[in-house]
Amino acid sequence: MPVPKDDFDELLPCDFPTPEKLLEPDQMYTLYEIARLMQGLDADAALEESTEAVLLDWAIPWIVYNGDDLVIAEPQSDDEPGYYGVKNAE
Structure with a gap:
């Protein structure tokens, strides 16, 4: 069920990094590793x-x-x- 915005103390922007900023161009990552990287954690x-x-x-x-x-x-x-992985990686 939807929740009113007023119920939250803080609303943050939904800004996600681009693949080029998150992933190394010469590496491939699992979904689980990407999830960690998005939070600033080590991939492992x-x-x-x-x-x-x-x-x-x-x-x-x-x-x-x-x-x-x-x-x-x-x-x-x-x-x-x-x-x-990043598409344009060479």
């Missing part, structure tokens, strides 16, 4: 499962929104996630 930072789920709520729309600027690679094995 240990997180509780509940925290990781919240971060994914931000990372999934970021990937969809920036899809035109990203490339995708298949998982390296059946039990791993896929990878994303």
Whole structure:
């Protein structure tokens, strides 16, 4: 159910970094790594499962929104996630 804006103490701008600013051009990242990087964490930072789920709520729309600027690679094995990277990386 929607919540009135007045119910919140602070409203922040929804400013996300571009793929070029978030990702190294010669690297590929999993969704989980991107979620961590978006929060200023190391890509391999240990997180509780509940925290990781919240971060994914931000990372999934970021990937969809920036899809035109990203490339995708298949998982390296059946039990791993896929990878994303900056499209114009050479």
